[in-house]
Amino acid sequence: MQAKITKQDSSARAEQPKHDHTDKQSKSNEVFDSRKIEAKDIVPSLLLNRIESNYQTASFQALKKDILHAGGNVQPIKVRPTAGGKYEIVFGHRRHRACADLNLPVLAIVENLTDVQLWEQMERENRLRKNLSPFEQGMHYKLALDKTLFESIRRMAEAIGGDPGNIAKMLGLANLPQQVIEAFEKTSDIQVNWATPLKWALERDRDGMITRAENIATSRKTGNASVEKMSPKSVLAALVGSDYKNAANDSQLEIFSSNGQKRAVIKPGKGGTWRIDLSGPGLNLHVLEDKIKKILESS
Structure with missing residues (x-):
């Protein structure tokens, strides 16, 4: 398999009260300040890599057929203005790509956003719709860290309400x-x-x-x-x-204090997890939590 990467990603749908995890065109009861923009004037975001083969799937072909039948994308994508009269996609890459392939203008919401705001909105839409695979999600996180949008995995997790451990695992896949x-x-x-x-x-x-x-x-x-x-x-x-x-x-790590007392045993659990058994008085759980987080973030 040739995993060709392109700076285009799968569409995340515009904000709605409910998410049905599909790209199916549907009408929304919400009122959007949207406009029609030529597809050639909209560029993919640099903050999310997308695998090109995702535009060759049956689901993408079905989306194109749906958009063709409707005469355009019913659900607007979101973009932000950039230099030279162009617009960068916040979310909606699949709908944009479908409209571009069909030579149709794109219905879009325009909003001025910082890089961090753009990334957070994109991440939220994709996560709620389960739009990205773990590998692609890891690529998304990696780009944000590479571009220093966040100083650490922990800060990123706090910003998006995610689990640092899961983020670290997906980053591991991306690397x-x-x-x-x-x-x-x-x-x-x-x-x-x-x-x-x-x-x-x-x-x-x-x-x-x-x-x-x-x-x-x-x-x-x-x-x-x-x-x-x-x-x-x-x-x-x-x-x-x-x-x-x-x-x-077979792996098990025993940790002893300076006076030779056993204070902790680290052993494997099920499904790739690890168990830590602690013993002895005077354990400060808050300090322990901070130290474990630092170890996980640096690993």
């Missing part, structure tokens, strides 16, 4: 080597909870894992029947190997 990503038939196959075993395998034997990933991708391209039948979980297992499960079962 996977391209060879590993291409071992999967589709990036949408990669699950958020796979970030932990994939990271473990890379740290243990990066070269070996990349070689296995390249072999899987090459075999799929050449029509190897056994590889073509591999499920996403089978690909994960082939990349990580059986040692991960064995290591998870």
Whole structure:
């Protein structure tokens, strides 16, 4: 699989009281200050990468057909003005792309937004609609951190009301080597909870894992029947190997104080989680929470 990335993403629908998680055209009872804008005058946002293959799916073709039948997008997209009389998409990339392909003007709401405001609105729409895969969501978070919209994962999580642990996992997916990503038939196959075993395998034997990933991708391209039948979980297992499960079962870390007393035991739990058992008097849970958060943010 060639995971070609383009700075265009899937549409997030305009703000409505309810979200039905579809791109289906429907009328809204809300009143929008919207206008028709030529598709050529609207540019994709630089704050969200989107995989080009998403514009070749059956759902996108259905969206185009719906827009063609309606004579345009019924639900407006949102844009912000930029230099040179152009507009940058806040959300609605799929609708814009469909209108551009059909040579139709785009119904759009125009609002002046900062980079952070644009990113937050885009993130909220995509998250509520479950519009992005974990990998694409990770790319979204990575771009925001790379562009220093937020100083840390924790600050980002506070801004969007997200869980820092989940954000860190999705960032882990976005930071996977391209060879590993291409071992999967589709990036949408990669699950958020796979970030932990994939990271473990890379740290243990990066070269070996990349070689296995390249072999899987090459075999799929050449029509190897056994590889073509591999499920996403089978690909994960082939990349990580059986040692991960064995290591998870056997691993246990004991922490002792300066006077030799055992104060904590860290052991693996189910589904890639870890359990921390603490003992002894005088534990400051607030200090402990801060220290754990710092460790997670730096990992």
